[in-house]
Amino acid sequence: MLNSDRNRMKLNSDKWFSEVYPDDGCALSLELSEKLYEEQTPWQKLEVYQTTKFGNLMLLDGCVMLTGRDNFIYHEMMTHPALCMHSAPKKVLIIGGGDCGCLREVLKHPIVKNVHQVDLDERVTWASEKYFPELCESNNDPRAILSFTDGVVFIEQAAGNSYDVIIVDSVDPVGQAARLYSEEFYRACYSSLSENGILVAQSESPLFHRDLIKSMQTRMADAGFNDVTTLFFPQCTYPSGWWSASMAFKGSKPLNYRTVDFNTEYYNNDIHLAAQAVPQFLR
């Protein structure tokens, strides 16, 4: 057992990266072994570190974007539940997702014909290819198209009936990214989805951001979606260690879902259903 004084001293060294969540009076720290990269891109400060126990770590503007150790849960839960609930998810759009982890998971589904990934910042994908090559192993899949442009403008200009599933893998609703959480944006997604299309968007922490989850659900419904469901899952290196993704259905919420026939680390049939259980305080 460590006493708190010893702990405080340890965090005071250059060996630790800490992300403070000021609105919730807590912080997560990761022990670093080496700084691998730093760049001020046109959009944000991008840093990559090697950690002692979490594999490589990517920061954007000082916030944990992903670690090698625990990103599998997030990327699997952002993709497989929605793709498995759509009867034929042939055309998929990813807005954000520059680390390519969602792209890799989507391309595991043989039924997918093409995936368009639209992220603002090309440098994130460059850094992911260099420091998280396992996430980028499908970037050269002929079904994948990578564009680097503004996702909001992109979706507003998209034709109707363009996509079966849209995945919004964005950073927190702060600054530029706040537009990705607006009713207007959801309305544009609705228009570009095919008849029984599904939208899935990361929706922050159930413990810390309950109001955001509720307002996202309301905005999705107001944008015309027929039904909304939130998925809950652990995510160690995001605020509170507990995360969510909210799904919106253009048609009825499907009762059935396909079973995946490829390897996953977190997702399976039982998790598909379990992730939809709503804790009492969120009802």
Place this chain on the structure above:
Amino acid sequence: MLNSDRNRMKLNSDKWFSEVYPDDGCALSLELSEKLYEEQTPWQKLEVYQTTKFGNLMLLDGCVMLTGRDNFIYHEMMTHPALCMHSAPKKVLIIGGGDCGCLREVLKHPIVKNVHQVDLDERVTWASEKYFPELCESNNDPRAILSFTDGVVFIEQAAGNSYDVIIVDSVDPVGQAARLYSEEFYRACYSSLSENGILVAQSESPLFHRDLIKSMQTRMADAGFNDVTTLFFPQCTYPSGWWSASMAFKGSKPLNYRTVDFNTEYYNNDIHLAAQAVPQFLR
């Protein structure tokens, strides 16, 4: 967005308590507003702080025992699933659990006739009554007995058929508490349980302590239990933010469970089933 340098500075002040998880290269910090209490009990160092966003915080030997904000998930998941799966949980034993949070949840079940809480350290209960009075609101329930003695010795001396449900709400498997994770201890629990008795024990983080969960399941089976199930749930202020409790069934694992008819904050029928879904990497 905060940059990492600013974050580091913040954690370097006296305003933060940090718990380092050295084996996993990470740490959780909570922002403090005031120190409320400190004592070296005969067993451990006990500290209580007021935090800015997590209510009161109790530390034992520098490790987070509970916070006012998020203990509800742990206490509900340590009690309601097991109690709801037993057809008639009249006699309940809690080993550890000195903060009385499990005791309060158990006593919400009208079917319970008596609960015996056995914790080594009376000072934990004293501090909980003073600084977490909401957890201790049922301590004077006539069905409750509080004893302060060694739980391992207690269970070894218990008569057979004494309890319908045994809840092991212990600290991490380090030092004295390691005995609460042994096959010998589970064997003693088995003996003191009634015919279809259920044992439930906290079993640490699925992400960090996968080997412990597996070995607990093995030891429970080796001790004679007929079936074993692990429950998974978020727990923000414990290592990795993701926690588990392992249940062992003396008889067959019940297929049905009772619905609770009292207020809960996390637990409900959907969560009861969802918590049993096993992530792919733990299969």
